[in-house]
Amino acid sequence: MSCYLSPVQFGLYIPVRSLTSLKAIFTMPHALAACSEVDSMTEAVAGKGHLLGCISCKRREEVSASTTVDWHFRPPGELEYRHIFHYKHPTADILDDDFSGRLEWRGTQHDDIQIGAVYLSNVTFNDSGTYLCTLHRTLFLPVQNEEVSVEKEVQLTVVAVANRELTTVIAEIMMFVLIVVLQLWLILVLVYCYKKISADHERREAKKALKVQREA
Structure with a gap:
């Protein structure tokens, strides 16, 4: 064990990143090079905005396609869905007055x-319920085109204050444990180095004393 510690070993340059920032990177659709089907967040905070996620990856990327996206909403206790949004590139249509001016297309910007994500701004408690995203896709195949429909359901709950996610709590606990372990390790290293330096000093002093005795 070396008694020469770099600043990194002392923890001076260990960056502590926010879990929220990491999650934003991994869940941002446009930042991914390949398509990845990620579930939508299911909890929104009243008065803030919320991204309703809807991703459906093609099995064969080399096949071109044309897709339209429809969003439906069903409030709690109701049986029927209301058609609230339709997108056909490049036109987005809000079809329900309750969502007028509050839905914004955040999905793919071509055919x-x-x-098929949409952003819901100024969320209210009345926005709680079930959202159904439907992608109607036409695959342009050499012999005959193929029609495919994919449905994604999102159960949205609106709360007054955001709840801390379990992953965030676990990450903070693990970070605390890591810091404690590093501090204990640092104390052990300092004790080891102190004993080693003291032993070396005592040996040098003993050699000096022995040399003086011989010369005398």
Whole structure:
């Protein structure tokens, strides 16, 4: 064990990143090079905005396609869905007055849609319920075109204050444990180095004393 510690070993340059920032990177659809089907967040905070996620990846990327996206909403206790949004590139239509001016397209910006996400602004408690995203896709095949429909359901709950996610709590606990372990390790290293330096000093002093005795 070396008694020469770098600043990194002392923890001076260990960056502590926010889990929320990491999650934003991994869940941002446009930042991914390949399509990945990620579930939508199911909890929104009243008065803030919320992204309703809807991703349907094609099995064969080399096949071109044309896709339209429809969003439906069903409030709690109701049996029928209300058609609230339709997108056919490049036109987005809000079809329900309750969502007028509050829905914004955040999906793929061309005909071959794989991300059908919409952003709901100024969320209210009345927005709680079931959202149904339907992608109607036409695959342009050499022999005959193929029609495919994919449905994604999102159960949205609106709360007054955001609840801390379990993953965030676990990450903070693990970070605390890591810091404690590093501090204990640092104390052990300092004790080891102190004993080693003291032993070396005592040996040098003993050699000096022995040399003086011989010369005398």
